[in-house]
Amino acid sequence: MIPVSEALDRLFDLATPLGTECVPLADAAGRVLAESVIARRLQPPFAASAMDGYALRRAEIATGARFRVIGEAPAGRAFTGTVGPGEAVRIFTGAPLPEGADFVVIQEDTARDGEVMTITEADLHNDNIRPAGGDFGPGDRIEAPRLLSPGDVALAAAMNVPELVVARRPSVALLATGDELVMPGEDPRPDQIIASNSFGLKAMIEAAGAEARMLPIARDTEASLRAALELAAGADLIVTIGGASVGDHDLVAPVAGALGMERAFYKVAMRPGKPLMAGRLNGSAMVGLPGNPVSAMVCGHIFILPLLRAMLGLGRAPAPRKTAVLGIDVDANGPREHYMRAVLADGVVTPFERQDSALLGILSRANALLVRPVADGPRKAGEAVEILPI
Numbered sequence: 390m391i392p393v394s395e396a397l398d399r400l401f402d403l404a405t406p407l408g409t410e411c412v413p414l415a416d417a418a419g420r421v422l423a424e425s426v427i428a429r430r431l432q433p434p435f436a437a438s439a440m441d442g443y444a445l446r447r448a449e450i451a452t453g454a455r456f457r458v459i460g461e462a463p464a465g466r467a468f469t470g471t472v473g474p475g476e477a478v479r480i481f482t483g484a485p486l487p488e489g490a491d492f493v494v495i496q497e498d499t500a501r502d503g504e505v506m507t508i509t510e511a512d513l514h515n516d517n518i519r520p521a522g523g524d525f526g527p528g529d530r531i532e533a534p535r536l537l538s539p540g541d542v543a544l545a546a547a548m549n550v551p552e553l554v555v556a557r558r559p560s561v562a563l564l565a566t567g568d569e570l571v572m573p574g575e576d577p578r579p580d581q582i583i584a585s586n587s588f589g590l591k592a593m594i595e596a597a598g599a600e601a602r603m604l605p606i607a608r609d610t611e612a613s614l615r616a617a618l619e620l621a622a623g624a625d626l627i628v629t630i631g632g633a634s635v636g637d638h639d640l641v642a643p644v645a646g647a648l649g650m651e652r653a654f655y656k657v658a659m660r661p662g663k664p665l666m667a668g669r670l671n672g673s674a675m676v677g678l679p680g681n682p683v684s685a686m687v688c689g690h691i692f693i694l695p696l697l698r699a700m701l702g703l704g705r706a707p708a709p710r711k712t713a714v715l716g717i718d719v720d721a722n723g724p725r726e727h728y729m730r731a732v733l734a735d736g737v738v739t740p741f742e743r744q745d746s747a748l749l750g751i752l753s754r755a756n757a758l759l760v761r762p763v764a765d766g767p768r769k770a771g772e773a774v775e776i777l778p779i
């Protein structure tokens with residue numbers, strides 16, 4: 390068994406760069422920016438009114454002061470004249486500030502009677518003007534690499550950049566193994582169960598910006614497993630599920646080995662997830678997940694997601710952790726790092742009593758993993774601990 394951090398390092402070594410592609414802005418959110426975006430314009434391109442009101446000269450503002458309204462400036466149509474002494478232009482949010490004006494009085498502080506506007510309350514705190522270039526200017530950048538948020542996409546649009554260069558999505562082949570498995574919706578025999586892991590992992594992998602392809606379930610024979618692994622050829626990452634342990638029907642390691650898998654590691658000091666393996670098979674990275682449903686999903690959080698982020702160019706970093714306050718006393722931990730299914734509420738983390746790695750009901754109710762380091766002593770409620778939001 391090797392420590393989780395060492396397994397992760399060896400896994401990152403399997404990540405090869407994916408190359409890039411160009412996508413329209415409308416499809417860019419959630420992708421990883423591969424080339425920095427460079428603004429092509431000034432924003433705002435002119436000094437603009439931030440409010441609906443009247444543009445005029447600051448020096449003339451006083452309660453009761455009267456102005457002649459000489460024109461209108463809606464957004465998208467500039468007033469082309471100049472505002473002189475005693476004059477104001479009716480202006481709307483987003484419109485260019487007319488020549489001669491250096492202040493916008495909001496309409497709530499005015500009264501209007503025909504062509505005459507009177508200031509009912511002089512408030513000089515805010516000129517209500519957005520300066521030209523106050524947001525960004527030509528050459529300003531959104532730096533790559535970066536997971537594009539909806540806000541980033543809006544910024545790139547405002548920068549007048551219609552297409553972005555992003556990392557290609559990693560392709561992941563998901564291969565469930567086991568004679569006991571049938572697909573959801575099928576009619577299982579009394580000694581069979583429903584294959585659930587590939588569905589949870591597909592959801593997790595696709596949320597991370599990769600493409601997951603579910604292969605047909607491989608049966609517990611060398612021929613079936615070999616045939617399924619051949620179908621996975623060409624994937625950036627092959628993820629097998631189950632058949633990783635030491636039983637007579639656990640064939641993933643021997644079959645992958647016979648097909649030429651170069652092993653990076655097998656067995657990690659973690660709980661759940663001990664029989665995890667990884668390596669390289671015919672140019673693809675390969676991870677063999679344990680079959681227990683919670684083990685597979687926890688290994689997904691701890692290994693698959695960081696690996697995908699590394700492949701996407703986001704760097705070699707473990708799943709981000711946070712600190713929380715322990716809600717109950719917990720016993721000492723053993724020789725494997727323990728990821729306990731837990732509920733995090735208002736900064737307090739409370740692990741479930743039952744931690745069997747077959748319990749998907751508990752995983753579904755959990756929103757965090759409480760991380761217990763190797764050989765950690767007993768901990769009391771109220772102590773600070775590390776957690777991983779899931």
Ligand SMILES: Nc1nc2c(c(=O)[nH]1)N[C@H]1C(S)=C(S)[C@@H](COP(=O)(O)OP(=O)(O)OC[C@H]3O[C@@H](n4cnc5c(N)ncnc54)[C@H](O)[C@@H]3O)O[C@H]1N2
Nearest residue numbers: 565584585586587631632633634639663679680681682684
């Ligand atoms: N003698 C030992 N036995 C076991 C050890 C050990 O060290 N010595 N390790 C245990 C641990 S820890 C785990 S985890 C499991 C992992 O076993 P496998 O990876 O070989 O997984 P399977 O035996 O194929 O399946 C385990 C369990 O999970 C169910 N399963 C498998 N695939 C799926 C799927 N796609 N969807 C839903 N459920 C699935 C399977 O039916 C079994 O119940 O080994 C322990 N044993």
Ligand code: MOO
Nearest residue numbers: 661662663684746
């Ligand atoms: O490590 Mo197994 O993955 O505990 O259930």
